Amino acid sequence: MKFVIAPDSFKGSLTAKEVSLAIKKGIMKIYPAAKMELVPMADGGEGTVQALTEATKGKFVQEQVTDPLGKQVTASYGLLGNSQTAVIEMSAASGLQFVDENTHDPLKTTTYGMGQLILSALNYGVNKIILGLGGSATNDGGAGMAQALGAKLLDVQGAELPFGGGALDQLDKIDVRELDPRIKDVEILIASDVTNPLTGENGASAIFGPQKGATPAMITQLDRNLTHYAEIIARDLGITIKDVPGGGAAGGLGAGLLAFTNAKMERGIDLVVEYSELKKRAQDADFVFTGEGSIDHQTKFGKTPYGVALATKSVAPTAPVIVLAGNVGDQIESLYHVDSIDAVFSTPSGAKPLKRAIADSAHDIEQVAENIARLIKVI
Known part of the structure; x- marks a missing residue:
């Protein structure tokens, strides 16, 4: 089993590398022997x-x-x-x-x-x-x-x-x-x-x-x-x-x-996808995890999760692309189609003050990744 983990940062909370490590930690609780390809991403801005x-x-x-x-x-x-x-x-x-x-x-x-x-x-x-x-x-x-x-x-x-x-x-x-x-x-x-x-x-x-x-x-x-x-x-x-x-x-x-x-x-x-060699590293992937702090319908206009989805689907078309986000906004249904994002999951574990949500973000991302991995295992 090969997992490609290629998120953006959760701005104000975790770097892309920290998000990647949290997702990896959650998945490995269920798939400890899986191959993990970590490719922290960005969209040309911070990170x-x-x-x-x-x-x-x-x-x-x-x-x-x-x-x-x-x-x-x-x-x-x-x-x-x-x-x-x-x-x-x-x-x-x-x-x-x-x-x-x-x-x-x-x-x-x-x-x-x-x-x-x-x-x-x-x-x-x-x-x-x-x-x-x-x-x-x-x-x-x-x-x-x-x-x-x-x-x-x-x-x-x-x-x-x-x-x-x-x-x-x-x-x-x-x-x-x-x-x-x-x-x-x-x-x-x-x-x-x-x-x-x-x-x-x-x-x-x-x-x-x-x-x-x-x-x-x-x-x-x-x-x-x-x-x-x-x-x-x-x-x-x-x-x-x-x-x-x-x-x-x-x-x-x-x-x-x-x-x-x-x-x-x-x-x-597009530059980050090219110079990180994401497509090469996503070949033969079984699942792709990506994410960002907030996702909505505008994500398809050059944001990291959508770019990751398009890039990885071009080399691993059967690998589902799963997005984790700190905030899930409006009209995300527009992101779903055969060559793009397959599922979106919100990471915060319940309603909480912003300061607490930031402090808990690594734990919450890890927990959601683990739960997704559990679901993968039983289907």
């Missing part, structure tokens, strides 16, 4: 670095970088086992965890530190970077990232622009003569399921600005500034980014990467 680095037996790298507010912090990223690919979560250097309700200011926050992580990866000689864009505290269109890589963003007096999307209206010229030449030889795969453009009513500022502290007046200012930024990029670099789907990801960082690097957009879960 992607850990999932891919561990899956490929790579290593973690720590660097001193600039956080969104200009302070020095320690951030980490992963080098995959092939030593040729880095995996970076932009939030490690430029995420919401570095600001609070008193310090968040999308007019000033910068992606400079994220650019420093890219430079660090270049120093290791990588030829590919997988870059997750979730959890951004910034709205600068990747301007800080470009500055870290050596691009000069100059005002009419020829002075370098200060950090933040609030300064982009002062942009008069972009000079890329000192852009790190190594960046041209590195393929950057942007792991993001966001399809919003850089500007407009569905753009970075309007849709994602409020969660970063932007007031209505700030949103108008930031959107106008990003529009100007895109116009200067089109004029000086010959690259059109204003309406590209996904350009609005991470406060416009998606557009900045397309403008200043050799980047292309990819679905996050």
Whole structure:
């Protein structure tokens, strides 16, 4: 009997690896001799670095970088086992965890530190970077990232622009003569399921600005500034980014990467499936267990359980795909079909306060996995 265990993290509770181990522990109470293939997963957001680095037996790298507010912090990223690919979560250097309700200011926050992580990866000689864009505290269109890589963003007096999307209206010229030449030889795969453009009513500022502290007046200012930024990029670099789907990801960082690097957009879960070698490891599986903290009808739009189901069914079509979730939402019946998810189980053991539910999550996941294994044994 072969079980493939490939869950995402239960955000705020357990990492994907911890969820995997809890499921394994529950199953092994009933099937102690079964083969267990653990493949902790992610969808390009939080947990992607850990999932891919561990899956490929790579290593973690720590660097001193600039956080969104200009302070020095320690951030980490992963080098995959092939030593040729880095995996970076932009939030490690430029995420919401570095600001609070008193310090968040999308007019000033910068992606400079994220650019420093890219430079660090270049120093290791990588030829590919997988870059997750979730959890951004910034709205600068990747301007800080470009500055870290050596691009000069100059005002009419020829002075370098200060950090933040609030300064982009002062942009008069972009000079890329000192852009790190190594960046041209590195393929950057942007792991993001966001399809919003850089500007407009569905753009970075309007849709994602409020969660970063932007007031209505700030949103108008930031959107106008990003529009100007895109116009200067089109004029000086010959690259059109204003309406590209996904350009609005991470406060416009998606557009900045397309403008200043050799980047292309990819679905996050597809990248994780590929680089974790999930399909190879799922061959001959009898059962597949996956999961995430919360599941509903939106899970089919790029979330981990649905991606795991599609990937494993393509190589092990008779293996049932079983999802464990901390919260089961609406319309999950839309997830069920022959090539996808077969069953969904809620993991909490009864109604309880959130703090208690988080504390009990590993035990509850283990218990549900054991009960499912018991059911498998008798049918």
